[in-house]
Amino acid sequence: MDHVHVEAKRGAAFELPAGESVEITDTEGGQAIDVTAFPAADPEEAFSAKYTYRRTGKVRLETGDSMYTTAGDPIATLVADDCGVNDLLLGPCNEWIVSEYYGQEDEIGCRGNLQAVLEPLGVDPARIQEVLNLFTRVTVTDHTYIDFREPPSEPGDTAELRAERDALVGVAPCTGDSVLSEGGPTPIDLRVPDGVEVTTNF
Numbered sequence: 001m002d003h004v005h006v007e008a009k010r011g012a013a014f015e016l017p018a019g020e021s022v023e024i025t026d027t028e029g030g031q032a033i034d035v036t037a038f039p040a041a042d043p044e045e046a047f048s049a050k051y052t053y054r055r056t057g058k059v060r061l062e063t064g065d066s067m068y069t070t071a072g073d074p075i076a077t078l079v080a081d082d083c084g085v086n087d088l089l090l091g092p093c094n095e096w097i098v099s100e101y102y103g104q105e106d107e108i109g110c111r112g113n114l115q116a117v118l119e120p121l122g123v124d125p126a127r128i129q130e131v132l133n134l135f136t137r138v139t140v141t142d143h144t145y146i147d148f149r150e151p152p153s154e155p156g157d158t159a160e161l162r163a164e165r166d167a168l169v170g171v172a173p174c175t176g177d178s179v180l181s182e183g184g185p186t187p188i189d190l191r192v193p194d195g196v197e198v199t200t201n202f
């Protein structure tokens with residue numbers, strides 16, 4: 001597999017052939033990582049966190065669970081996860097979230113990074129709205145309040161996603177200098193199948 005380094009607060013995207021996997025590694029630990037996916041043959045159909053909880057009955061994925069699309073079909077499956085903690089509730093951070101909640105100016109956030117790297121692959125930026133948040137620890141308290149804490153991932157923790165169809169995949173280590181990036185936003189590493197071309201915005 002080819003090794004790809006993704007800088008902090010940036011993104012990477014690539015086409016992952018059906019049956020092939022990407023390994024996503026939190027090299028330093030404590031880093032939330034946003035992932036989204038679109039069918040390569042029809043990027044109008046998008047990964048949907050909401051339909052994923054409808055399909056799985058869960059607000060986080062366990063090993064063996066799939067990410068589902070707006071059409072209710074699996075697009076990728078979490079086949080391994082050293083950390084075991086992820087989240088489907090939070091949308092990707094963006095310019096106003098990182099500014100208003102984290103006090104960071106001039107950042108485009110995870111949504112902006114995913115748009116920047118997926119648009120060249122043919123994905124309409126407006127379609128990029130939902131993500132799987134790897135290593136992100138979110139709970140709902142009193143059936144009402146969303147509570148998020150620092151990611152429990154250790155340095156080197158890796159999650160592996162296998163494409164169920166030819167998929168356009170975007171990955172962004174979270175921009176937020178908050179509990180979502182314990183100790184500050186850090187870079188991550190990817191391993192993609194040999195020969196897969198990776199688009200980045202750094």
Ligand SMILES: [Zn+2]
Pocket residue numbers: 034092093094109110111173174175176
């Ligand atoms: Zn983010």
